[in-house]
Amino acid sequence: MNARQVAFYRQAQSDWSVFRHFHPRGFRWWTTLRRAWCGAAGVRPFSFAPCHELHYLQMCTEKLAKAYYKTDPRTGHAAFRRFLTDLSPNAAAAVPLGFANPAGLTRWEGSVRFLVGAIEDLAPQIADRKGLPNPEYPWPRGAETHAPADYSFRAEVYTLLDAQARSGQPPFLTVLGRMVDTMQSAGGHL
Amino acid sequence: MSEITQRRAAFAEWLARQHLGFDTRLTEVVYLPAGSPEDQVRLLEVNTGLYPEPGSPIVPIETTPAVTDLPFRVSVVDVTPDEWKQIQTNPGLLPAGWGLEGRQTTRRAR
Numbered sequence: 001m002n003a004r005q006v007a008f009y010r011q012a013q014s015d016w017s018v019f020r021h022f023h024p025r026g027f028r029w030w031t032t033l034r035r036a037w038c039g040a041a042g043v044r045p046f047s048f049a050p051c052h053e054l055h056y057l058q059m060c061t062e063k064l065a066k067a068y069y070k071t072d073p074r075t076g077h078a079a080f081r082r083f084l085t086d087l088s089p090n091a092a093a094a095v096p097l098g099f100a101n102p103a104g105l106t107r108w109e110g111s112v113r114f115l116v117g118a119i120e121d122l123a124p125q126i127a128d129r130k131g132l133p134n135p136e137y138p139w140p141r142g143a144e145t146h147a148p149a150d151y152s153f154r155a156e157v158y159t160l161l162d163a164q165a166r167s168g169q170p171p172f173l174t175v176l177g178r179m180v181d182t183m184q185s186a187g188g189h190l
Numbered sequence: 191m192s193e194i195t196q197r198r199a200a201f202a203e204w205l206a207r208q209h210l211g212f213d214t215r216l217t218e219v220v221y222l223p224a225g226s227p228e229d230q231v232r233l234l235e236v237n238t239g240l241y242p243e244p245g246s247p248i249v250p251i252e253t254t255p256a257v258t259d260l261p262f263r264v265s266v267v268d269v270t271p272d273e274w275k276q277i278q279t280n281p282g283l284l285p286a287g288w289g290l291e292g293r294q295t296t297r298r299a300r
Contacts, residue, residue: 076242
């Protein structure tokens with residue numbers, strides 16, 4: 001990795017840590033339990049709006065993708081699909097990511113295709129162009145009436161995230177975590 | 191056409207189909223052999239989801255798969271559909287040393 005790649009990789013690791021703070025492993029189980037307990041105890045549960053974790057998820061994927069390349073790809077915020085496209089024929093990347101062979105990685109990529117697009121679309125620059133909500137700024141641009149903090153992002157992201165996790169393929173967040181952990185391995189970068 | 195040139199073209203087409211298969215934003219992938227070293231595969235990918243900064247130069251990125259014994263290096267330039275139209279009338283917009291002669295286009299299967 002050159003200095004540019006290391007810088008993007010470090011920031012991706014940090015973004016991932018923040019995402020995991022908002023969205024820890026076992027998130028659904030924990031959230032259900034906490035809500036039940038708070039309901040029984042008559043306490044209003046303290047929680048963050050989902051926009052915050054999605055903001056860091058989008059940033060992590062973008063920077064991880066940019067860390068893969070020696071020079072800056074021309075993709076702007078839409079770098080993650082470029083990265084996955086190039087990762088697929090990378091035989092050395094399969095095992096560190098938990099796949100027995102490149103075919104397994106390719107099958108997994110098929111299961112995340114729409115989800116990856118949805119995460120890229122969270123970048124405000126892209127979301128504005130497509131008339132979609134984003135997790136950072138109120139919208140629509142120039143006539144703002146909707147706050148990300150009040151929006152569920154269920155249709156845009158969480159439905160796809162749940163569907164992929166039930167697809168029989170390794171969950172997207174599990175593999176993304178391995179990407180963050182193993183980017184510096186022999187197969188993880190160019 | 192030499193054997194290495196044929197193998198390189200076949201690999202380029204395979205890679206183009208891989209890329210088109212995964213990234214639905216790509217409308218076509220153009221293999222540009224003109225002027226390239228024998229061990230380099232140059233691809234131009236027309237990407238409808240690309241939003242480069244205005245005036246951003248068209249520069250390739252190296253995307254060589256980490257495959258043992260692969261005899262080729264892979265360089266890719268991503269361009270918008272508008273940029274591709276401009277390049278076809280002005281190939282000078284391509285990276286230095288790249289050219290359109292002998293190009294082979296792979297499009298998404300309908």
